[in-house]
Amino acid sequence: MTTKNYKVVTPAEAVKVIKSGDHVHLSSVASSPQCLINAMCARGDAGELKDVHIHHLHTEGPAPYTEAKYEGVFQHDAFFVGANVRKSVQAGFADYIPIFLSETQRLYRDGYIKCNVAMIQVCPPDEHGYVSLGTSVDATLAAVETADHVIAVINKNVPRAFGQAMIPMSLIDIFVEDDTPLEPAHFSEPSEVEKLIGLHCAELIEDGACLQMGIGAIPNAVLAQLGNHKDLGIHTEMFADGVLPLVESGVINGANKGIDKGKMVSTFLMGSQKVYDFIHNNPQVLMMDVGYTNDPFLIAKNPKTTAINSALQVDITGQVCADSLGTKFYSGVGGQIDFVYGASRSKGGKAIIAMPSVTNKGVSKIAPVLAPGAGVVTTRNHMHWFVTEYGAVNLYGKTLQERAKLLITVAHPDHREALEQAAFERFGSHFRFVTK
Structure with missing residues (x-):
C-alpha cells in the first residue's frame, strides 16, 4: 500500500x-x-x-x-x-x-x-x-x-x-x-514532602545509572535533583517532561547502557506537547512493545538500573500495596514488579519504592498490616529500598523484625510509637526498639 x-x-x-x-x-x-x-x-x-x-x-x-x-x-x-x-x-x-x-x-x-x-x-x-x-x-x-x-x-x-x-x-x-491534538497529561508541582523524597531517591542514583520512573510528582522531584549526574540512561515504561532538561544538558545520554546504548527506550508517554514534539523524528528515542521494555531479564542487562515506583501502603514487613485498598481501586498492577525484579538483578541496580509517610488526612501509610482487601503488588520478597520524606532504608536481606525497625525509622514521627507497639504485639516481647 x-x-x-x-x-x-x-x-x-x-x-x-x-x-x-x-x-x-x-x-x-x-x-x-x-x-x-x-x-x-x-x-x-x-x-x-x-x-x-x-x-x-x-x-x-x-x-x-x-x-x-x-x-x-x-x-x-x-x-x-x-x-x-x-x-x-x-x-x-x-x-x-x-x-x-x-x-x-x-x-x-x-x-x-x-x-x-x-x-x-x-x-x-x-x-x-x-x-x-x-x-x-x-x-x-x-x-x-x-x-x-x-x-x-x-x-x-x-x-x-x-x-x-x-x-x-x-x-x-x-x-x-482527524487532527484533534493529543491529550496532554497534567502533573502538579512537587510538594515540600515530595521534594524531600526526591532528594533521598536522587542520593541513591549513581552516575551511569539507567532509570525507570513511574507517574506523578515524585518522579519529577527526583529528576529535578539530577542536574550534576553523568551518563544516565532511560529504559522505562514511560517518561514525561522531567527528562527533557537532563537530555538537553547531556546528563541523560545512555552512554553506560548495556542494551540500546545511547537510546531512550519507552513504551508509552504521558506529558505535555513538549514531550510529543521531542520524540517526533527523534532517532534517540525508541518506542517499543511492552514485552520488550518491561521484560525483567532485558531490564537487568542495563547496569545500575534504578527503578523508582510509588505505593499506596506498606506494612511493617515490607508488603507493598500499589493498586487497591479494600474496595477502592486506584490504578492497577502496572509495571512496578517488572522493574523491581529487573532492577534487583541488574549489576549495581536498585529497586526503590517511594511514598509520603502519611496520607493527606494524616493517616500513616506505613501500617502494621495492609488494609483488608489491599492488593499486594510488590511482595516483601522483592522489596529492597524504601523511601519517605524521612529517609531511605534498605530492607533486602533483613529479617521481619529488622524490617519493622527500619520502616519505623522512616515513618512519620507521630505514628512511630503506635507502629512500635504493633510490632511488639506481632513479634512478641523479644522485639525491642526505642523510637527516636
Missing part, C-alpha cells in the same frame, strides 16, 4: 465493524482515539450494540463508555485504571484485569483475550508506506497484530516515533482522518 491510495471513511462508518460481543482495544494515554470512541458510543446510544468489551491501559481524556447508562452495552475491562475511569470501577460499572504490564501483550498474542477490533491513532504515512503508533506502543502493537479489524485515525499531531512504533499501512484495514 502506498501513501496515495488508501480510502478514508468517517468515524461513524468505521465503527460499523464493531459487533455485539466484540472485544475492542483502544490505544492508550495521549493516543486514545476520541473520534472513534464517540462514534462507538453513538452506536450504543442507538441501541445497536450490547456486551462489547473495552480494553486499554491508562488513557487520558473522556471515557464515556464507562458511564452507568452503558451497563450491558459496554463492559470496561481495562489493564490499568486511570483517573478518568476510577469512579466507574469503584462503583462497579467498570472493571479491570490485574496483570503485570509486561504481560498485557500476551493476553492478545497468546489468545487469552480475542481482539476483534483495534482502534488506534497514527501519524501520516511516509513515502515508504509506514505510519507510527507515536506515544502508544505498549499492548497496542499486539492488538494490531492480532485484531480482526484495525481502525486507524491518521492524525498529523501524532509524533513520528521510531522503534517498534513504526508499522506498515498494510496492517490497517480502515482509515479515518
Whole structure:
C-alpha cells in the first residue's frame, strides 16, 4: 500500500465493524482515539450494540463508555485504571484485569483475550508506506497484530516515533482522518514532602545509572535533583517532561547502557506537547512493545538500573500495596514488579519504592498490616529500598523484625510509637526498639 491510495471513511462508518460481543482495544494515554470512541458510543446510544468489551491501559481524556447508562452495552475491562475511569470501577460499572504490564501483550498474542477490533491513532504515512503508533506502543502493537479489524485515525499531531512504533499501512484495514491534538497529561508541582523524597531517591542514583520512573510528582522531584549526574540512561515504561532538561544538558545520554546504548527506550508517554514534539523524528528515542521494555531479564542487562515506583501502603514487613485498598481501586498492577525484579538483578541496580509517610488526612501509610482487601503488588520478597520524606532504608536481606525497625525509622514521627507497639504485639516481647 502506498501513501496515495488508501480510502478514508468517517468515524461513524468505521465503527460499523464493531459487533455485539466484540472485544475492542483502544490505544492508550495521549493516543486514545476520541473520534472513534464517540462514534462507538453513538452506536450504543442507538441501541445497536450490547456486551462489547473495552480494553486499554491508562488513557487520558473522556471515557464515556464507562458511564452507568452503558451497563450491558459496554463492559470496561481495562489493564490499568486511570483517573478518568476510577469512579466507574469503584462503583462497579467498570472493571479491570490485574496483570503485570509486561504481560498485557500476551493476553492478545497468546489468545487469552480475542481482539476483534483495534482502534488506534497514527501519524501520516511516509513515502515508504509506514505510519507510527507515536506515544502508544505498549499492548497496542499486539492488538494490531492480532485484531480482526484495525481502525486507524491518521492524525498529523501524532509524533513520528521510531522503534517498534513504526508499522506498515498494510496492517490497517480502515482509515479515518482527524487532527484533534493529543491529550496532554497534567502533573502538579512537587510538594515540600515530595521534594524531600526526591532528594533521598536522587542520593541513591549513581552516575551511569539507567532509570525507570513511574507517574506523578515524585518522579519529577527526583529528576529535578539530577542536574550534576553523568551518563544516565532511560529504559522505562514511560517518561514525561522531567527528562527533557537532563537530555538537553547531556546528563541523560545512555552512554553506560548495556542494551540500546545511547537510546531512550519507552513504551508509552504521558506529558505535555513538549514531550510529543521531542520524540517526533527523534532517532534517540525508541518506542517499543511492552514485552520488550518491561521484560525483567532485558531490564537487568542495563547496569545500575534504578527503578523508582510509588505505593499506596506498606506494612511493617515490607508488603507493598500499589493498586487497591479494600474496595477502592486506584490504578492497577502496572509495571512496578517488572522493574523491581529487573532492577534487583541488574549489576549495581536498585529497586526503590517511594511514598509520603502519611496520607493527606494524616493517616500513616506505613501500617502494621495492609488494609483488608489491599492488593499486594510488590511482595516483601522483592522489596529492597524504601523511601519517605524521612529517609531511605534498605530492607533486602533483613529479617521481619529488622524490617519493622527500619520502616519505623522512616515513618512519620507521630505514628512511630503506635507502629512500635504493633510490632511488639506481632513479634512478641523479644522485639525491642526505642523510637527516636
